[in-house]
Amino acid sequence: MIADKMKTMIQNSSAIRAMFEEGKKMAAQYGAENVYDFSLGNPNVPAPAKVKEAILEELENDDPVMLHGYMSNSGYEDVREAVANSLNKRFDTNFHAGNIVMTVGAAGGLNVALKTLLNPEDEVLVIAPYFGEYNSYVANYDGVVVVVSPDTETFQPNLKEMEEKITEKTKAVIVNSPNNPTGVVYSEKTIQAMADLLRRKQEEFHTDIYLISDEPYRELAYDGVKVPYLTKYYENTIVGYSFSKSLSLPGERIGYLVIPDEAADAEDIQAAANVATRILGYVNAPSLMQRAVARCLDAQADVPYYDRNREALYTGLKKLGFSCIKPEGAFYLFVKSPVEDERVFCQAAKKHHILIVPGSSFACPGYVRIAYCVSYETIVNSMDGFKKLAEEFQL
């Protein structure tokens, strides 16, 4: 018999899986071009040419035994140094190789960070709407998720409620900006206020509260919006980065953690993260990918591609009477459901071959997420279906 804990995890995960399978089934039935699958955050632009060149160069030039071998758990020293130097150049920080742990994507990085920090019953604040897998990651280490409810006016973190929910048991706060599912970028003002709040609470409870910044969408920001680099605002910050979205490499599983020297107990955390990577079974981040991304740290994400989709979807839906705020980053639009139970709306959308995700999956019922990492044609051609939905729901 499987573990009790896994039973609920299977249930949660199978809802998303079911949607994925349904999309494939519908594509086979109606033709892929007639199904508008906005359900998954899977980038549909190819990785930059530089990635392929870097992989080929590594395969041709590196010692094949070394290239495919184990290395230090935290990753290749020169790769970590290259990452640190690139961050220092971009954000005027002071990192060195010792601050970087190469990880198996953002998911791997978050698991390493939480394994490193959490004792059973420690509380982890998450700010709704949020990426649902945080629940499982925290449960992996017997932590307790504490949800800060959404501010549906702005989708910036509700700091007043955050203040009420921080206790002496709060070990970490996970933030994600640009945000999945809203596309909102947390403003500098918000970040400063959050940092002040966390410092105040640390003093009040004589604890250390770590801010874990989950940033797979950092490079996907529009109209020149500033995405604050959180280590500059709050000492006890751990950054989890991923190349999954920026370089369109989600299946390759590569990212990194930044554990700054300024963080409380930094040396212990760095040492623990190094061990956590190994004992969680990742052992180390994929070797070839580490070497490849080190050569591509300046490669640009295809922001204009997603920006065109963003404009088309946002203006198209607004014109039809849907209500949503314009995303500033990532590739998601979070739309208010025209009926209270957004699952009813998702079912209705399916009849028009439109697949979207209920906001309840992100602890924000009454909204739906539309992932626009799809072809431009998908967006244009889906508008007929959205028009019919607008009529059906009398917008």
Ligand code: PLP
């Ligand atoms: N965090 C957020 C907010 C995400 O949206 C995702 C993936 O969609 C992840 C983490 C996991 O990313 P990765 O593929 O880098 O593990």
